[in-house]
Amino acid sequence: MRTATVPPTIKPLKRLAVHATTTCAEQASIYGKCILATYTDVRQDICKAEFQKFGQCIREAVRLEIRHPLIQYSFIFLR
């Protein structure tokens, strides 16, 4: 898993973008392939399991990043 660190001043949406494309690229790809396989007949939650893993990965990445001590310190410096 490639972890990307985001400067703490960056907006939450940007954070989501980085994790959705870089940190969780693998899970994103699995989810995307699942939709691709069924895209002529998509229904709600058709790739629910794949998305859960993808979403879990994003949440984990955001959580880890906020807890990271270096980033906590940089918050202090920025104040």
Add this chain to the structure above:
Amino acid sequence: MNVARSLARARILRVQTRNYAAISSSSPSPSLTAHTLGPFQVFDRETKRIQRDKAASKHGGESSRTVDYVRDEIADRMMERLEDIKRRFSTVVDLGSGSGHFAKLLDPEKTKKCIMIDSSREALHRDPDSEFEGQNCILLSCTRVNRYPVEVERIHADEENLLQIMNPNSQEAIVSCLSLHWVNDLPGVLIQIKEALQPDGLFLGAMLGGETLFELRTALQLAQVDREGGISPHISPMTDTRDVSNLLGRAGFTLLTVDIDEVKVTYPSMWELMDDLRDMGESNAVIGRRHIIHRDTLAAASAIYKELHGNEDGTVPATFQVIFMIGWKPAPTQPKPLERGSGKTNLKDVL
């Protein structure tokens, strides 16, 4: 019984068609405020104006200048078409000029003056007429250079009400580069353009066509269906290419030329595309749009975009389909096709 029913149906149908025609053929569209919804209001013009003002003034216009690439490219391609027309103009009106992407390319040998009209004041005044050359320019040691090769005049006005600022039969040429896709009453605006032109006046336009951003449209739709179980519009409905020549003909233009072109841009991911669209002032302004997209849906859409449309090197493409149109206001001096059946030579003899 059957006859009576079909008669009744026919009457209903007729009433409906008359309604349609009455609405769309009204030449100057009634000026509607942001909160009155006429039957053909697709876009929220007031929101669009605010979005474009914000985009053009963000970071002193810098963010807006970095995303000029689409407009500059299309203005350049439109200029090629103007160059093909062997005629000099004393004034060219640029309807929906934005920050003068087209005006900057005008040839001073062929055109004397450009009147820029836009509903966004910030976009209109983003690039002043002249700038100081060089970055480290100290007082008096630098020269002012003109940004625009020709004289420009700026008019801050609504593109939908052209005839309020222009007299009928007053203009030699009207151009429009990428603004007509936010117009609600397209037939009405085209009729106003024709009215404002002198006989034998030129209309040259470029507008985004229906294939524009189809990658983003499909990715968002698939993500919404899977995550939320339904769809709502995030990308505007856009004019189909086939309709444009009909619309031009209906507005009364002659000698029509319509052609399609594509600009493909590559982005690292869907997120950069969305950032750039916002900085271009091209965010969603469809009436009745949803104001938020759920984070899950966005993340899902970015994954789908990449898998469904992505390039091999991991980047994603975005397509901008452009419809170029040329039309002339009718004049007795123009060449006309001969009367049908008036040919004297048999084609068989020639071939």
